[in-house]
């Protein structure tokens with residue numbers, strides 16, 4: 001049986017469509033927000049070929065958003081995710097931090113599905 005808190009957390013989740021997979025550079029990223037107001041849940045997806053990965057935009061180091069420019073989350077060679085603040089570097093496929101501050105930590109994965117070529121993410125409606 002679910003607790004009141006578990007039930008409330010499920011009720012406050014939302015699925016949103018964030019666009020077509022083939023509209024995102026390969027490799028490339030797209031930001032999204034779930035919810036409204038001052039504290040929406042912020043995340044981003046990374047496309048790598050036909051694979052897509054989704055994470056919360058919250059660095060494992062000290063919690064800054066990872067990007068300073070819209071939709072820019074990758075290293076110059078586009079082989080990894082990098083935080084613009086202090087350089088924590090994450091694997092695209094797992095979100096595991098393997099270099100820089102925050103090593104050993106991970107990005108929070110976000111539930112994702114692709115239907116008819118559209119990417120959908122599901123997450124809480126606030127931070």
Ligand code: FES
Nearest residue numbers: 059061083086088
């Ligand atoms: S907040 Fe991301 S590396 Fe420091």
